[in-house]
Amino acid sequence: MLALGLGAGVPSAAGQTTPRARNVVLFIGDGVDDHQLTIARNYLLGADGEFVFEAFEHRAAAKVQTVLERDPRVPVYVGDSASGGTAIAAGVVTSRGRVATRAGTGEPVSTILEQAAAAGKRTGIVTTSSISDATPASFAAHVRRRWCQGPREMWPTPTDPRCPEDLKANGGLGSIAEQLAGSGIDVLLGGGYRYFDQPDEDGVSVLRRASDAGYRVVRDAAELVETSEVSGKLLGLFGDDTLPVEWVGEAGGRARPLQLTEWGQVIAPQPFGCVANPSFGTRPTLQAMTRAALTRLESAPDGFVLMVESASIDKQAHAGNPCGQIGETRALDEAVRTAVAFQETHPDTLILVSSDHGHSAQIVPWPSLFASRQDAQYPPGKVARLLTLEGGEMAVSYGTNTTYLEEHTGTQVPVYAQGPGAAAVRGLIRQSDLFGIVRRALALE
């Protein structure tokens, strides 16, 4: 085993020595930006709180970059999980919706998990979404459009041309689930059973393909624990699609459009707190999945790369559900704690925490800064008033879409790092630089 800083360095381009990491655990908080983090921190830990990763020694801001599909020279200023995932996983700026393929040409791009596996490392993916959703897919699959999660999703719909070019019959690699089943990734834990429970072009279910490829399939938290001592590849599918979130708003509390009285005064929404989701069921928490993955990967003779995503921070922000996004940020923090505990006994582990794109929620003053004016002052979108655990009241506004789901935003996102190679995380970087930072830390180049 390589020891930290003891002859384990590799020379970098600048002639300096980068400490070599044996293992990398890369966390992605989907849709996390400074503002979403502050919302969750205020609620959970108070105005003077700190998440475990915020105490990491190294931090940077990452520019989110994406381009037009029809002309990849033209920058676009708001990304998605596919373009963001591809930038992080493969170091390539692509168009929204593309999974580890180049904008314009569709050429597949090699990912850090593929490169780590080729170098003899074990690999893993853990997520609270379908494991065939855009972020995890970007590390292990290559398709034209992120919606092509299972064989049935390859066919055009009235609003989406989907991925006929990626059908195996057309010389493609097949759907994301099919690619994952054949990926050789050692640990795959998340949701998305329904994409695996589909027949492929030959009429064989993707689940069967996975079993044939050596995967043991587990379906709930108890089974996950039971298999912790069993070696071999593991595919955990703990729900049909995105997994249920850990927290919800008390009594259905979420952000809602404000109501006015007939005299034009705003009716203040009732404040509420967050509670455990009664529909959480038997699925393992993100922390439990992370622990299970680390336990399996710990014995890897040449180390491992594990990607862990807290996916529903994004999905709950889309839905204007602050308790959902706060609970999933808490889940991220707890999963990172597990990795930090692992790092204490395995100091040759690099931990990175970042995000794929910004999101919509904003903390706004309630009442308005201009409440002394005669006319009503209120945000035009949806608002929730949350009672924080320290006894304050925090108003959260979602004001990016009038009719349907809230939008992603284009802000830069934070990056936190600790362990060998972490010092490269500094200043203002590109999201795509994370790929090179991991490669250099692992001495893959």
Added chain:
Amino acid sequence: MLALGLGAGVPSAAGQTTPRARNVVLFIGDGVDDHQLTIARNYLLGADGEFVFEAFEHRAAAKVQTVLERDPRVPVYVGDSASGGTAIAAGVVTSRGRVATRAGTGEPVSTILEQAAAAGKRTGIVTTSSISDATPASFAAHVRRRWCQGPREMWPTPTDPRCPEDLKANGGLGSIAEQLAGSGIDVLLGGGYRYFDQPDEDGVSVLRRASDAGYRVVRDAAELVETSEVSGKLLGLFGDDTLPVEWVGEAGGRARPLQLTEWGQVIAPQPFGCVANPSFGTRPTLQAMTRAALTRLESAPDGFVLMVESASIDKQAHAGNPCGQIGETRALDEAVRTAVAFQETHPDTLILVSSDHGHSAQIVPWPSLFASRQDAQYPPGKVARLLTLEGGEMAVSYGTNTTYLEEHTGTQVPVYAQGPGAAAVRGLIRQSDLFGIVRRALALE
């Protein structure tokens, strides 16, 4: 002169040595957060750009903290320039609207400029707002409410009780302008002439009080240059109140509420670019004021502390004017460049760049991520589409207030640092920690 790292260190609480700074230049971008920065950077420098301060060696995130006036134990999650300015200037968390006074009690709190002056250093304030506005005032005055800028503003209005308790006749320190005129601060450059052109309680104009206290008063850029060789205290008042901004939207372009056709389709706003403000007049730029202040302070026998604020990033965001806020962020960057050039010849200078609170603007996808749906998808607030200098198109949405000005937001804000003592800027800090960081860098404690 003290040399960087050569016997000039002071032991810190942890027993480590903090390199001692002789001079500090503290920049405040009013209302700057990660998102506002990304908007300006994308427009000015492109998706892969970088402001000069973003390349600084040290960075942190600062939690913005404020409390209820009626019960200062209760946290509030959105600050203003007065509470933020007081936290930075005096290390004290106070309620919104308070200028260097404690929430609840009103006790004045000692500021970094006062402490530096007491230790024999010269001091300066440069801003694009009235120099009696909340941010600059927090460094040099102590009043109950930020609106009490001149003697005439001390009296209650129908919507604001103002500051009768701060009248000199009531044993107070008088209005902010009166306090500045008596502050002894060596360089005061900004707007706010109208607050100085008022009679005080004895019928003597504040301007006259300033002259009597030894201030030379200048009114435009030419006069500022003319007095660059003249020693003594300088009061530059380059406008009646807030100074005009450097940039505006082409043909009046700003964010506007979206219009729908009679069939419910969104009428896309016309994209536009930013142009120089034809009403900028003869006032000096923020960079010119910063240069003038540094030139005057350079000869200080025991060093100096200079606070430089780009104030209208906030004010233009309130107004939903992205070109205004972009131009003022550019002005901040250029002023920082001047300080960096000064630092090259004066390496015992610590440069800090931070912000007092977050703001409202968000980069949103245009068209919507959900544009393939049949119903129109659009933000409920005001939207501008900007043609960036690199040839992209960036949509900026303001969705925090329906009827009047946009609101501040509660996000954490960035901090950048370079020079002796800068290494203390790391991780997640409190805004109020900046006070201690400057004190320790200057060995004031």
